Amino acid sequence: MPTLFDAYTFGDKMTVTNRIVMAPMTRTRTSDGDVPNALMAKYYAQRASAGLIVTEATDVSSHSKGYAWTPGIYTKAQVDGWTLVTEEVHRSGGKIFLQIWHVGRMAHTSLMPNGEAPWGVTDEKASESDVFAHNADGKLAFMRASPPRQIRTEEISELLKEFTLAFKNAKLAGFDGVEIHAANGYLFDQFMNSVLNTRADSYGGKTPQSRTRFLLEVVDAAIRELGAHNVGVRVSPFGRYNSMPADPRVEETLLYLCNELTIRKTAYLHVLYELMPTGNMQDSEFNETHLSDDLVRKIRNALSATLCSIQCTEGCRLGRSPRVCKVSHTPEVSGGAVRSRRCYFRRSGE
Ligand SMILES: Cc1cc2nc3c(=O)[nH]c(=O)nc-3n(C[C@H](O)[C@H](O)[C@H](O)COP(=O)(O)O)c2cc1C
Numbered sequence: 214m215p216t217l218f219d220a221y222t223f224g225d226k227m228t229v230t231n232r233i234v235m236a237p238m239t240r241t242r243t244s245d246g247d248v249p250n251a252l253m254a255k256y257y258a259q260r261a262s263a264g265l266i267v268t269e270a271t272d273v274s275s276h277s278k279g280y281a282w283t284p285g286i287y288t289k290a291q292v293d294g295w296t297l298v299t300e301e302v303h304r305s306g307g308k309i310f311l312q313i314w315h316v317g318r319m320a321h322t323s324l325m326p327n328g329e330a331p332w333g334v335t336d337e338k339a340s341e342s343d344v345f346a347h348n349a350d351g352k353l354a355f356m357r358a359s360p361p362r363q364i365r366t367e368e369i370s371e372l373l374k375e376f377t378l379a380f381k382n383a384k385l386a387g388f389d390g391v392e393i394h395a396a397n398g399y400l401f402d403q404f405m406n407s408v409l410n411t412r413a414d415s416y417g418g419k420t421p422q423s424r425t426r427f428l429l430e431v432v433d434a435a436i437r438e439l440g441a442h443n444v445g446v447r448v449s450p451f452g453r454y455n456s457m458p459a460d461p462r463v464e465e466t467l468l469y470l471c472n473e474l475t476i477r478k479t480a481y482l483h484v485l486y487e488l489m490p491t492g493n494m495q496d497s498e499f500n501e502t503h504l505s506d507d508l509v510r511k512i513r514n515a516l517s518a519t520l521c522s523i524q525c526t527e528g529c530r531l532g533r534s535p536r537v538c539k540v541s542h543t544p545e546v547s548g549g550a551v552r553s554r555r556c557y558f559r560r561s562g563e
Pocket of ligand 1: 237238239394447
């Protein structure tokens, strides 16, 4: 049986030197203009001994922003900033995927261009969730997400163009691939939730096809720009983070998505195995809710891509410089069944 320290090839094409994947973690450390900087390059290069790094979530455009000081990938300065990061990681022998997101309704007017309302799949507010933004005194604070306005159907094709540009830019900046953030109550998760998504157009919540339509259009755009073996998707089935309503159709949506990703031969599906707290991250206890073995088995049956369940870090709940990287075993590592959920990996020099 392979160990975590053996090499692994995603989709028969992209090889990593070990099976440890660093989970995406928002660090809010950018320079003005949401530009990645030398500090971020150092941070990622220090972690390049992981087989694969997935970056912090990165905005596809100025209206996709839900946290102050998160990076973007839509301006030349941002592409140049990310180039610093990829060069340092590659110099240190690592591989790095850019996590790309749009937060949908999880934003605040103070973060949006011209103070406009956040872009929601519907106009329903995330009434119990906060975002990290500047308050009326200009100080950074957690504040309730603002009421969104529903994205118009014709705006969805504009959004698709923005994602396409982001994928082109990711390639320009030297990333090995991209991970599309479809988890944790952000835009794609909002589309996929059959209760929240009450839209009446072809992106509405009635069928698994329509719920996943936008995500799969974006996946196809990523594949066109980067190749299927350089594209991953992150989901959080049953997650209630960011005021997501309980959805009785989660399994149907998920298994449909698995089949579609299999057809497209994407590199991996990254599943949040241990779910995020229902409330806000800063004042909630992470509990031990996790996906059932039965569901994980069904995902594996429907999916030919790698199934990867990676968690964040113990340290990241305690501070901003995690020392211990907690990684869940993938079924590849444990021989087809999830036997041991996680192991601990300590690296020196951090
Ligand atoms: C401070 C912090 C920032 C995070 N940022 C992201 C992010 O940018 N993208 C993402 O998909 N998940 C993000 N997550 C979720 C983690 O990747 C991970 O799934 C979660 O923390 C559960 O793992 P854990 O139990 O080891 O902490 C973040 C979590 C924390 C605590």
